[in-house]
Structure formats: C-alpha cells, structure tokens
Amino acid sequence: MSFNKDFKWGAATASYQVEGGSYEDGKGISVWDMFCKEPDRVYNGDTGDFACDSYHRIKEDVKIIKDLGLKAYRFSLSWTRILPNGIGEINESGLKFYDMFIDELIKENIEPYITLFHWDYPYELYKKGHWLNDESSKWFEEYTEVVVKRYGDRVKNWMTINEPQVFIGLGYSLGTHAPGLKLSKFDIIRMTHNVLLSHGKAVRKIREYVENANIGFAFVCDTGIPNTTSEEDKNAAREYTFNRQSKVNDTKRYDFCFDNELWFDPVMLGKYPNWVYKNYSDNLPESLDDDLKIISENVDFMGLNIYHGKVVKSSEEGFEFIKFNAGHAVTGLDWPITSEALYWGPYFMYERYKKTIMITENGLSNKDWISIDGKVHDEGRIDFLRSYLGRLSDAIDDEIDVTGYFQWSLLDNFEWAEGYKDRFGLVYVDFETGERTKKESYYWYRDLIAGKKEL
Numbered sequence: 001m002s003f004n005k006d007f008k009w010g011a012a013t014a015s016y017q018v019e020g021g022s023y024e025d026g027k028g029i030s031v032w033d034m035f036c037k038e039p040d041r042v043y044n045g046d047t048g049d050f051a052c053d054s055y056h057r058i059k060e061d062v063k064i065i066k067d068l069g070l071k072a073y074r075f076s077l078s079w080t081r082i083l084p085n086g087i088g089e090i091n092e093s094g095l096k097f098y099d100m101f102i103d104e105l106i107k108e109n110i111e112p113y114i115t116l117f118h119w120d121y122p123y124e125l126y127k128k129g130h131w132l133n134d135e136s137s138k139w140f141e142e143y144t145e146v147v148v149k150r151y152g153d154r155v156k157n158w159m160t161i162n163e164p165q166v167f168i169g170l171g172y173s174l175g176t177h178a179p180g181l182k183l184s185k186f187d188i189i190r191m192t193h194n195v196l197l198s199h200g201k202a203v204r205k206i207r208e209y210v211e212n213a214n215i216g217f218a219f220v221c222d223t224g225i226p227n228t229t230s231e232e233d234k235n236a237a238r239e240y241t242f243n244r245q246s247k248v249n250d251t252k253r254y255d256f257c258f259d260n261e262l263w264f265d266p267v268m269l270g271k272y273p274n275w276v277y278k279n280y281s282d283n284l285p286e287s288l289d290d291d292l293k294i295i296s297e298n299v300d301f302m303g304l305n306i307y308h309g310k311v312v313k314s315s316e317e318g319f320e321f322i323k324f325n326a327g328h329a330v331t332g333l334d335w336p337i338t339s340e341a342l343y344w345g346p347y348f349m350y351e352r353y354k355k356t357i358m359i360t361e362n363g364l365s366n367k368d369w370i371s372i373d374g375k376v377h378d379e380g381r382i383d384f385l386r387s388y389l390g391r392l393s394d395a396i397d398d399e400i401d402v403t404g405y406f407q408w409s410l411l412d413n414f415e416w417a418e419g420y421k422d423r424f425g426l427v428y429v430d431f432e433t434g435e436r437t438k439k440e441s442y443y444w445y446r447d448l449i450a451g452k453k454e455l
Contacts, residue, residue, distance in 0.1 A: 002396035008111070008404030009449045010072035011065070011426065012361055014118035014162070016048045017413035019078060020434075021055030025093035028084030030120035031130075031171075032416075035178030046419030052411050053434035058101050060436070064427060065410065066108040068442060069449040073110050074218075074360065074406045075101075076118035076162065079143055086122030087139050095150055102154055112155050113406070115218060116144060116202060118162040119171075119178070119416075126179055131168070131191040134285065140198035144205045152210035159303055159360065160202040164195045165220040169257030176417055188257065189280045193291070196266050200294035207297075216301040217267070218360040222258045223309035223345035225338060227322050236312045236319035241348045243318070245275040260349075268353040270296035301403065303360035304349060307331075309341030331384075332365035332422045339387035346395045346402055356401045362388055363408035365415070365422040368439065376428045376439035385445065390455045407445060411436070 003009075016022075016032050036047035054061055065073050079086060081094035105112050117140070121130065125139055148158075170177035173188055183191075199217060206213050224240030226233035242261045256262055261273040270292050276284075285291060311322040329337040346357050364384040368376050389405070396402050412425035420431050426442040429435070447453040 002393040006403075008072045008358070010070050010074055010113065010404060010406040011068070011410040012074035012113075012406040012408050013054070013410050013413065014076045014115070014120075015078040015081070016051070016118070016120040017409075017415070018052040018054040018411055019081075020049060020051040020053045022047075022049045024055065025081075025097070026084060026091040027078065027094060028080030028086070028091075029123040030078070030080050031123055031126050031178040032120050034123055034126075035180055038180070041180060042417050043419035043421050046414065048414040050431065050434070051414045052429050052431075054411070055097065057434065058104055061411075062101075062104045062108055062110070064436065064438070065105070065110055068410075068426070068446050070110055071449075072113050072157070072404060072406070073105055073410075074113040074115060074159070076115035077147060078120055079117060080120065080122045082146060083122070083143055084124075086125035087142050090146060095146075098151065102151060106154060111157060113157040113159065114147075114151065114155055115159040115162050116140075116147065117160070119167045121167075121178075130179070131172070131194050132183075132187055134190075134194060136194045137197040137201050141201040141205055144202040145209070148206050148209040152206070152213075156210060156212055157214045158206050158210070159216050159218045160199045160206075161195065162218045162360075163220050163305055164192070164263060165222075165258045168192060168195065169255075170417075173255070173257055185256075186280065186283045189276065189283045192257075192262065193284060196263070196295045197291050199267065200291075200297045203297040203299060204294065214300045216299050216303045216358065216360075218303035218305055219260075219263050220258060221304040221306050221345045221349060222260055223306060223341040223348070224319070225309040225311045225340045225344050227311055227313040230314075232314035233312070236314040237344060238348060239318040240310060240312045241344075242352065243273075245273065264302075264349070264353065266292060266295045267299065268296070268302070268355060299355070301356040301358050302349060302353065303358050304345055305361035305408075306341050306345045306359060307362060308335045308338045309344065311338065311340075332367050333418065335365070337364075337384060337387075339384075339391045341391075342388045343391040343395045346392070346400045347398070350400045356403055358404040358406070359392065359402065360406050361408040362405065363424050365424050368412070368423045368425075368428055370428060370437055374437075376437055378439045378441045381426075381439070381441040382444045385441065385448075386455050389448075393455060 175182040224237035226237040312319040364381045409424040412423040412429040428437040
C-alpha cells in the first residue's frame with residue numbers, strides 16, 4: 001500500500017447537512033432553509049432544521065472523530081451563523097460555536113480543514129442578486145476576512161468553495177437544488193465568473209491573515225475512464241475529462257456546468273477555455289484580465305471530489321460512452337460504482353495542472369439500517385472503500401502527488417434534495433433523536449488508518 005505515514009486520513013461533513021440549530025442563537029436564514037419550506041422540493045418534506053444535531057454535540061462528535069483515528073477533519077462553516085445577513089452584523093454566538101469546535105479538535109490532535117462555503121448561501125444576499133450580482137465576490141471577501149481573523153491563529157488548512165459545479169448547475173441551471181432557479185446560459189457564465197472571483201479573493205484574504213496557510217478548494221472532478229489502456233482510449237478519456245464543449249454545437253447544448261476546464265483552468269492556468277471566449281465573451285466583465293490574476297492566485301493543493309466516472313472509448317467524434325452491463329453495481333443514489341475513477345481522476349488532473357491533490361470527498365450512499373443485533377452491517381461500503389482506495393494507491397505508485405483522503409461522510413446526514421433517504425456516513429444517525437451508532441465500516445476504516453487492515 002502506497003500511503004505513507006504523513007498521508008492525511010480524514011472524513012468530511014458540511015454545516016447545513018449536520019449542524020441543525022437552524023434558527024438558534026442569532027443564525028440567519030440560508031437559501032436551503034427557504035428551499036426546504038417549499039412543497040415537493042425535498043424528499044418527504046425533510047429539512048435541515050435538526051439534521052444530526054451536531055450544533056449541540058461538539059464533544060460527542062469530536063470523540064467519534066478521535067476514536068476513528070483521523071489525522072484531519074474537514075467541515076464547513078455556516079455563513080449565516082457568523083454573518084446573519086451575509087454582510088455587516090457579526091453574530092458572536094456563531095463565532096463562539098466554531099471556536100469551541102476548533103479548540104476541541106486541536107485538543108485531540110486533529111487538524112481542522114475548514115471549507116468556507118458549502119452551499120448554504122445567505123438568503124439576504126440572495127435577495128440582493130446572489131452570485132449574479134457583481135458585488136458578490138466582495139461579500140464573500142468580507143465573510144472570509146471575518147472568519148480568518150478569528151480562526152487563522154489556530155487553523156492553517158483552508159478550502160474556499162465546495163463543488164461550484166453542483167450549487168450552480170443544480171441550483172441555478174436545472175433548478176433541483178436551492179434556490180431552485182433555471183437561468184439562461186449567459187447568466188450561468190456570469191455567475192461562474194463571480195464564484196471563481198470569490199475564490200481568488202478568499203485565497204488572498206487567507207494569505208493576508210494566516211501565516212503558513214495551506215489553501216485549496218473542493219471541486220467536482222468529472223472523470224473519464226479509458227475503456228482500455230490503449231493510447232487512443234486514454235486520449236478519449238482526456239477529451240471527455242477536459243474538452244467536451246468543443247465537441248458539441250453550443251446552440252443546442254449549454255449544460256457546461258460540470259465541464260472541468262470551465263472551473264479548473266481559470267484557477268490553475270489563469271485563463272478560460274477557448275469555447276468560453278468564443279461563445280460568451282460578451283457575458284464576461286471588462287475587468288476580465290485583472291480578475292483572472294485574482295482567480296489564479298496560487299493554491300497549495302487541488303481538492304477533488306470524486307464518486308464515479310464515465311467509461312469512454314475512442315471514436316471519430318473524439319470519444320463515445322461505453323454502456324454499463326446489465327446489473328452493473330450502483331449506489332443508493334444510483335451512481336455507478338467505478339473505482340477506476342479514483343485512479344484516472346487524479347492522473348488526468350495531475351498531468352494537466354502539476355499540483356498536489358487531496359481527495360476531499362469520496363464515499364458511498366447506502367440503504368443502511370440498524371440490524372436486529374444492534375449493529376449496522378454495511379459491508380458494501382467497506383468493499384467500496386477497499387476498491388476505490390486501492391486504485392488511489394495505484395495512482396500514488398505511479399507518482400501522482402496525492403497527500404490526503406477525506407471520506408464522505410463521517411455521519412449520515414441531510415442529503416440535500418434527497419432528504420434523509422440516503423446514508424453516506426460511517427456513523428448511523430437516528431434523525432429523530434440524534435443518536436449515533438458506529439457502522440462496521442467505521443471500524444474497518446479505523447483499522448485501515450491504524451495499519452491493522454490492508455486493502
């Protein structure tokens with residue numbers, strides 16, 4: 001196994017998915033609070049009002065993290081818990097909550113990895129035009145400054161934004177996530193730019209306040225998997241991973257929200273892909289050149305969220321999909337199980353950008369329950385982790401610079417529009433009482449980290 005003693009074994013959660021306490025101690029309202037109020041938006045009418053009740057269970061959760069043997073824990077901050085209106089007034093109660101959590105982690109020798117934004121956008125800023133307002137990057141910069149001034153003396157590891165592909169693509173293009181809009185492709189491009197500019201301004205602000213900061217992001221890595229190891233199929237997988245938009249007629253297709261080069265190229269290379277300039281130059285600001293200098297502020301690592309990939313082969317069009325065989329294994333969310341994604345995703349990303357990688361999310365949604373013996377027997381999750389981590393180990397053997405892995409998720413949680421139907425956790429949560437039950441996968445992951453298990 002290729003994971004050295006300095007490899008960062010972690011797990012991850014997000015504020016709205018686990019905290020609860022949505023209306024306590026001065027917290028403001030987010031777009032997800034509002035979205036959950038709308039009928040037929042979220043499975044079963046579920047909300048994040050209680051979630052895992054982590055807001056009231058700091059010591060219990062940190063003990064779970066410690067007993068798991070984690071070296072690192074990734075969590076996000078609730079923007080509206082700190083700045084109820086998104087800007088302006090600061091909520092001291094919210095800051096103290098994260099003070100207590102950070103201090104408890106550090107006391108147990110667990111490194112905090114803070115994500116500044118994981119989808120729970122302030123509703124008051126939504127009413128001001130959200131990411132479509134060109135002031136939005138200034139709002140994010142203000143929020144970042146409040147946070148890093150408070151925690152920068154203790155926290156060195158930061159991620160700016162989680163999965164913009166999803167909160168823009170599903171929240172503003174398809175309308176299936178908060179705030180539930182279906183905007184034009186031109187609006188989506190402008191929002192994309194403002195999100196990326198927010199990232200860049202946050203990087204600068206963190207560097208200003210945090211000495212020896214370790215900064216990255218957590219973006220979706222939509223991965224092409226070559227059908228064979230032939231150079232032709234590898235090139236086809238590269239085409240899918242980075243160059244899909246050039247293969248289509250843009251007048252017929254604009255579902256570009258998940259195209260990797262749209263998000264990674266400006267950050268890592270300081271430029272947009274050619275198809276953006278060709279088709280959307282009128283929708284980019286006059287300050288584009290200066291903005292790109294900010295967007296491409298140096299980061300220390302790329303965080304990749306990888307759950308599955310598409311298997312492709314070479315064709316006259318560049319690539320074509322390989323249909324999965326009947327009965328191909330899928331997760332609880334019907335995502336195909338494709339462990340090769342955790343090899344080829346890091347492989348292609350490192351090949352293109354030559355930057356250290358951390359796997360910031362990877363895991364399995366399952367239909368778990370407490371069995372008659374009082375245990376949660378989630379052997380499928382163990383098998384998933386063994387196969388995916390095995391391929392990540394192979395990538396490291398092939399000199400791909402991967403320094404950490406954050407399993408998603410520590411706890412079963414509020415799974416956005418899917419409510420509480422699907423469970424990603426190493427720990428089972430009773431969503432009525434908040435009671436936690438460690439699953440079999442929890443003990444397997446603990447033993448792997450401790451060197452008592454092999455893949």
